[in-house]
Amino acid sequence: xxxxxxxxxxxxxxxxxxxxxxxxxxxxxxxxxxxxxxxxxxxxxxxxxxxxxxxxxxxxxxxxxxxxxxxxxxxxxxxxxxxxxxxxxxxxxxxxxxxxxxxxxxxxxxxxxxxxxxxxxxxxxxxxxxxxxxxxxxxxxxxxxxxxxxxxxxxxxxxxxxxx
Amino acid sequence: xxxxxxxxxxxxxxxxxxxxxxxxxxxxxxxxxxxxxxxxxxxxxxxxxxxxxxxxxxxxxxxxxxxxxxxxxxxxxxxxxxxxxxxxxxxxxxxxxxxxxxxxxxxxxxxxxxxxxxxxxxxxxxxxxxxxxxxxxxxxxxxxxxxxxxxxxxxxxxxxxxxxxxxxxxxxxxxxxxxxxxxxxxxxxxxxxxxxxxxxxxxxxxxxxxxxxxxxxxxxxxxxxxxxxxxxxxxxxxxxxxxxxxxxxxxxxxxxxxxxxxxxxxxxxxxxxxxxxxxxxxxxxxxxxxxxxxxxxxxxxxxxxxxxxxxxxxxxxxxxxxxxxxxxxxxxxxxxxxxxxxxxxxxxxxxxxxxxxxxxxxxxxxxxxxxxxxxxxxxxxxxxxxxxxxxxxxxxxxxxxxxxxxxxxxxxxxxxxxxxxxxxx
Numbered sequence: 001x002x003x004x005x006x007x008x009x010x011x012x013x014x015x016x017x018x019x020x021x022x023x024x025x026x027x028x029x030x031x032x033x034x035x036x037x038x039x040x041x042x043x044x045x046x047x048x049x050x051x052x053x054x055x056x057x058x059x060x061x062x063x064x065x066x067x068x069x070x071x072x073x074x075x076x077x078x079x080x081x082x083x084x085x086x087x088x089x090x091x092x093x094x095x096x097x098x099x100x101x102x103x104x105x106x107x108x109x110x111x112x113x114x115x116x117x118x119x120x121x122x123x124x125x126x127x128x129x130x131x132x133x134x135x136x137x138x139x140x141x142x143x144x145x146x147x148x149x150x151x152x153x154x155x156x157x158x159x160x161x162x163x164x
Numbered sequence: 165x166x167x168x169x170x171x172x173x174x175x176x177x178x179x180x181x182x183x184x185x186x187x188x189x190x191x192x193x194x195x196x197x198x199x200x201x202x203x204x205x206x207x208x209x210x211x212x213x214x215x216x217x218x219x220x221x222x223x224x225x226x227x228x229x230x231x232x233x234x235x236x237x238x239x240x241x242x243x244x245x246x247x248x249x250x251x252x253x254x255x256x257x258x259x260x261x262x263x264x265x266x267x268x269x270x271x272x273x274x275x276x277x278x279x280x281x282x283x284x285x286x287x288x289x290x291x292x293x294x295x296x297x298x299x300x301x302x303x304x305x306x307x308x309x310x311x312x313x314x315x316x317x318x319x320x321x322x323x324x325x326x327x328x329x330x331x332x333x334x335x336x337x338x339x340x341x342x343x344x345x346x347x348x349x350x351x352x353x354x355x356x357x358x359x360x361x362x363x364x365x366x367x368x369x370x371x372x373x374x375x376x377x378x379x380x381x382x383x384x385x386x387x388x389x390x391x392x393x394x395x396x397x398x399x400x401x402x403x404x405x406x407x408x409x410x411x412x413x414x415x416x417x418x419x420x421x422x423x424x425x426x427x428x429x430x431x432x433x434x435x436x437x438x439x440x441x442x443x444x445x446x447x448x449x450x451x452x453x454x455x456x457x458x459x460x461x462x463x464x465x466x467x468x469x470x471x472x473x474x475x476x477x478x479x480x481x482x483x484x485x486x487x488x489x490x491x492x493x494x495x496x497x498x499x500x501x502x503x504x505x506x507x508x509x510x511x512x513x514x515x516x517x518x519x520x521x522x523x524x525x526x527x528x529x530x531x532x533x534x535x536x537x538x539x540x541x542x543x544x545x546x547x548x549x550x551x552x553x554x555x556x557x558x559x560x561x562x563x564x565x566x567x568x569x570x571x572x573x574x575x576x577x578x579x580x581x582x583x584x585x586x587x588x589x
Contacts, residue, residue, distance in 0.1 A: 043524055045352050045353065045354055045355070046355070047258065047352060047353055047355065048351075048352040054514070055507060055510065055511040055514070056351060056507070056510055056511070056514070057351045057352055057514075058350070058351035058352040058353065058354060058497055058514055058517065058518070059514075059518060059524075060354065060518065060522055060523050060524040061518065061524035062514075062515065062518060066388075066389070067385070067519065070384070070385040070388055070526070071526070073381075073384070074381040074384070074385065074526060077380075077381055077384075079380045079381050080381050080530070081378065081529075081530040081533045081534065082529035082530050082532065082533040083529075119536070119540070121359075152355075153355035153356065153357075154354075154355065154356040154357065154523045155355065155356060155357040155492060156357050156359070156490070157356070157357070157523075158356050158357045158358050158359065158523060158532050158536075159356070159523045159524075159528065159529035159532045159533070160523040160524040160529070161523075161524075161529035161533075
């Protein structure tokens with residue numbers, strides 16, 4: 001039975017879909033505000049154990065709160081050359097499930113396909129997101145987002161200059 | 165266009181131009197494979213990747229699949245990853261430990277020293293068949309290592325690795341001496357790609373001139389981390405031409421260096437360990453060399469396709485030409501073996517690495533954008549045919565902000581093509 005604190009899958013889906021919509025709209029300031037004060041945004045390398053610690057295993061992205069803020073600031077500048085003008089992106093998010101809840105944390109899994117169109121070329125990034133959500137003052141917040149790429153390598157995509 | 169005309173040098177007017185067909189022409193791409201990649205020493209892996217008997221990694225080097233292995237006797241081996249029977253690629257894993265390799269097609273089985281040790285249905289093969297040298301895994305003609313870096317050469321008549329590395333050895337020593345005994349790869353690998361000619365990354369890696377225009381957002385982030393934007397004022401750096409096309413830019417840095425140059429953004433907790441490492445460098449090498457090892461950055465390009473960046477982290481980047489307008493890039497981080505147990509140091513090294521470098525860093529994506537924009541621009545070579553590398557030529561300077569190192573690379577490229585092949589581009 002659900003208690004008032006335990007979110008339904010519909011509520012979780014709404015949150016995850018809202019996040020994707022913010023990213024597609026390049027509304028990164030509002031997206032950044034979805035995170036808790038202490039937070040992580042992780043993209044492991046495709047060849048590594050995705051659950052290995054970023055403190056000892058090379059990642060593609062291993063942002064803490066500071067770096068995530070800086071990343072968002074960067075992507076708003078004309079001098080973030082890789083994303084100026086911004087790529088067009090479309091995110092599909094599916095297979096959303098609450099995988100586990102422990103303490104105040106809600107562990108959510110979903111799968112994604114992110115299409116990025118730029119300079120006449122389309123790159124597809126796909127894989128699964130693993131969100132750790134918490135409720136703060138009634139609202140869901142992201143404590144950690146781990147995006148595990150499903151490709152063997154970033155070939156031919158090359159760069160991961162967008163938030164996947 | 166003849167190869168000798170790809171580079172246009174006007175010494176009177178101090179102009180150095182490279183014709184953009186050098187980055188797009190498929191005949192030249194094929195000629196490079198023959199004249200450069202089939203005759204140069206090429207990086208294949210690091211000794212720490214195959215530390216134990218039976219360890220192996222698979223690699224693609226200049227279009228060919230290779231197995232790099234430490235055999236059961238402890239010897240380093242490198243074979244074509246190809247079954248001598250019908251040509252199938254044998255080892256599919258990226259890495260592992262094995263006593264033998266078996267082809268999936270007809271089960272020919274080879275020891276980790278490359279010896280054919282098992283034939284399926286041996287009774288109908290002629291006597292002596294299994295011992296025939298042609299039926300073993302075919303080793304690459306030359307294999308050698310320098311300070312942990314393993315290289316191969318597809319040309320059995322090539323000069324030795326030490327002769328080939330020439331003046332680059334001095335800089336490899338400055339890098340490898342950071343470790344008390346040996347360097348090891350840490351943390352894994354980044355594998356990505358660029359839709360750009362492989363030579364663009366060789367240029368980019370020793371091009372300090374681009375840092376401030378292309379990477380302001382990286383320096384903004386370092387500024388926010390450290391409390392003030394890093395300044396290049398008063399800093400100096402020099403390019404050196406090291407023989408056989410190898411170049412290095414050695415320079416002061418406004419940021420930190422994980423080996424032994426602390427920066428405020430790294431926090432007080434890492435200061436003590438960095439000071440200990442510095443003291444140890446002084447003990448081992450004296451004040452002057454220790455200062456150089458600890459405080460100066462080095463961007464090194466080993467001709468043709470290996471980049472070693474010794475700056476905000478220590479990385480090995482190897483490019484694999486795929487097509488005139490495409491390369492694969494593979495990057496590893498390197499650290500002194502004794503640092504492995506120091507969690508703060510490993511974290512600092514990896515964080516510093518990915519803040520700047522790699523597909524999700526604050527700088528590399530902009531490098532990829534710039535290099536891919538160059539490649540796009542080369543499509544207009546009929547109307548806009550020449551790349552310019554004249555900076556510093558008139559003053560005959562080798563400042564880090566000049567382009568002499570790219571001129572040196574391109575002259576080596578042209579001379580090797582002229583020496584080793586007959587092709588009209």
